[in-house]
Amino acid sequence: MSDNGILRVVARFLIPLIMLFGLYIQFHGEYSPGGGFQAGVVFAAGWILFALIYGLDNALKVISQRAMYILAAAGVLLYAFVGLLGVAMGGRFLDFYPLLPSPHAAQQLGIITVEFGVGVTVATVVMLIYTMFARRKSEWEAVLREDSDP
Amino acid sequence: MMAIFIDILSWVLLITGGAFGVIGGIGLLRFPDFYTRLHASGITDTLCAVLIVFGLMLQSGLSLLTLKMVLILLFLLFTTPTATHALARAAVLDGLEPKLADQPQASPSEEEPPSKP
Amino acid sequence: MNTVLVATTLAIFLTMALALVRALRGPTIYDRIVAVNVFGTKTVLAVALITYVTGHADLIDVALVYALINFIAIVTVLKLVKTRDLAAEGSEDPR
């Protein structure tokens, strides 16, 4: 399937474009539909296309599983941190106005950071889910082998 | 005057695009086997898409929307033949035999059994 | 002008319905995948048309995303059907 010249060349052309498109959705959440969640999924889709064509092992060399776990946690922590920063500076949770003197800039900074956290978490979690699904076959075969010759 | 002309041109493009889509859909149902159906899907994926996108581009004039329509058309023209080819290749490697002209032709209603469960 | 757009959208919907019939009738798995592929590319066109009917220019991004995701979906399904293993890597390009 992936020893397919046409598919490989076209995918190689498309993967950077898909990832950039994901980031475009990420940072234009205020201006057009989208935001962190959709952006994360599209960005992860670029990585998944790479994993489909070049194999999961090569894809994990690009973004290691360990990095995914760390980034997934970091995204949530970023979200919580920005949210709590508002509380610490005298507002409510996810209240951005106290962060900066100008309310508009504060709102923009807050939304961009929070959405970035969401995007990072969603992208890495989608990649992790894919990794675990793709691993299932080899894991299952290992279990079967152990059962047949102990 | 010019505006009306462009409008009419865009209507013609849109309607023919839709018509080709339906023709491709009918072909998808009528053609006898998998490989011939690929050609029918080719009609809907190329001319139908090209005509409709050009028709829509004429509607919006020169704007960011038009640029995005061009991007959609480019993505479609890159991806659909690739997907079609990947499918055809997968079917060939899987041993799905095409019905060829020199073989006795089965009637379209009589469908072949699935090659693999 | 809106009438023409709506009529074209309906024609696209009709094509999608025909593709669905083929997807349900099969008979081989590849027939079904072709039909789903046609359904997906027609969805892109339908979303593009709906953008113009409603006048929400933002919707066009949805069509763009769908064009990309549809391709990835077809590749994934094909790989799953053929190798039953999503983690496998193919051999080198035949050059």
Added chain:
Amino acid sequence: MRYVISLGLLLVLLWLALSGVYKPVIFFLGAGSVILVVWLSVRMDVVGVEHNPVLFSWRLAAYWLWLLGQLVKSNLHVSKLVFQIDKVRPRLLTVPVPHQAAVSKVTYGNSVTLTPGTVTLRLTRDRLEAHALDEESARDLEAGHMARKISWLERQAEGES
């Protein structure tokens, strides 16, 4: 390195085309996004000739126009066949692929698939196996107009690189 720069330029153009919001904040984020994507692409090793801007010369535009003409022609032909189902005479055929570069081969394979009536089944180093819907489509492909057009396209890319 040249390909990395041209990929970066391509991505910048894509960002500007998509964005439509031209503010300093968004420019800054866009630059960051392009750098991130280029870095990941280099890590993935997916940067290649396909992103070379030399490929996007005026000859490519001429080729697309020619292909559009072919598309209309072959679409009309296949649409006629939809209503004359008994005239469908599918056959397999093999044509030589005279091109060297992978991009040219892929362009050839995809162009064959794009024109209804012929679908690329297999593409190897020097041969292309195709399925044709009827005799006329098969003869069109065997005549080799498309292969010659792509050779013409290829010469341009080589001449400037």
